[in-house]
Amino acid sequence: MLKIYGDVNSGNCYKIKLLAEQLQLDYQWLDVDILAGESHTAEFLSKNPNGKIPLVEFADGRVLAESNAILCYLAEGSDLLPNDIWQRAQILQWLFFEQYSHEPNIATSRYIMRYLGNPASHQQKLAERREPGYNALKVMEKQLSQHEYLAGAEYSIADIALYAYTHVAEEGGFSLARFPAIQQWLARLAAQPNHVTIG
Numbered sequence: 001m002l003k004i005y006g007d008v009n010s011g012n013c014y015k016i017k018l019l020a021e022q023l024q025l026d027y028q029w030l031d032v033d034i035l036a037g038e039s040h041t042a043e044f045l046s047k048n049p050n051g052k053i054p055l056v057e058f059a060d061g062r063v064l065a066e067s068n069a070i071l072c073y074l075a076e077g078s079d080l081l082p083n084d085i086w087q088r089a090q091i092l093q094w095l096f097f098e099q100y101s102h103e104p105n106i107a108t109s110r111y112i113m114r115y116l117g118n119p120a121s122h123q124q125k126l127a128e129r130r131e132p133g134y135n136a137l138k139v140m141e142k143q144l145s146q147h148e149y150l151a152g153a154e155y156s157i158a159d160i161a162l163y164a165y166t167h168v169a170e171e172g173g174f175s176l177a178r179f180p181a182i183q184q185w186l187a188r189l190a191a192q193p194n195h196v197t198i199g
């Protein structure tokens, strides 16, 4: 059976849980406490030398890290990752955007505020992430004011990847009040069959 190593409150891990639920995959969830160092034990590092979750392990022992690579692999053959190469390229565009422009600002702000307890020592880091984080939200708002979903007319893993940290952006200090198209898209995603919440 597929094993998913993760933390239920991590958006990167939630992406995998949401996809697995929506595809109705048979899986076992294994909690990893990153604050207790469980992603840096010798055993975990032998599976992912980068010391990060999520990580998936297949019945034959193969392992795969990086949330968006995992989404691509698990969604292959489903409607969430179509065969058309242009559509796939559009989806990849949003997955790379998520990892370079969105997650490093919005997810890390949430990590500082929610996991680390918003310490004074991290206020400079938070401040530096504010403008690029809002810029990422503006890019999404523009796309979603013209299209139902990020990669166009169809729901895909691009939406799952960006839903993960956008729907909890306020926990990182980002207000979504100025982004009506994002708010409507969040509601559309929460209404998808087999949707599960984070946590």
Ligand SMILES: N[C@@H](CCC(=O)N[C@@H](CS)C(=O)NCC(=O)O)C(=O)O
Binding pocket: 010, 011, 012, 013, 034, 039, 051, 052, 053, 054, 065, 066, 067, 068, 099
């Ligand atoms: N690019 C990676 C990021 C993974 C990541 O940053 N995971 C965090 C939890 S959300 C983690 O494992 N942190 C522990 C550490 O870096 O020691 C992905 O998308 O999977």
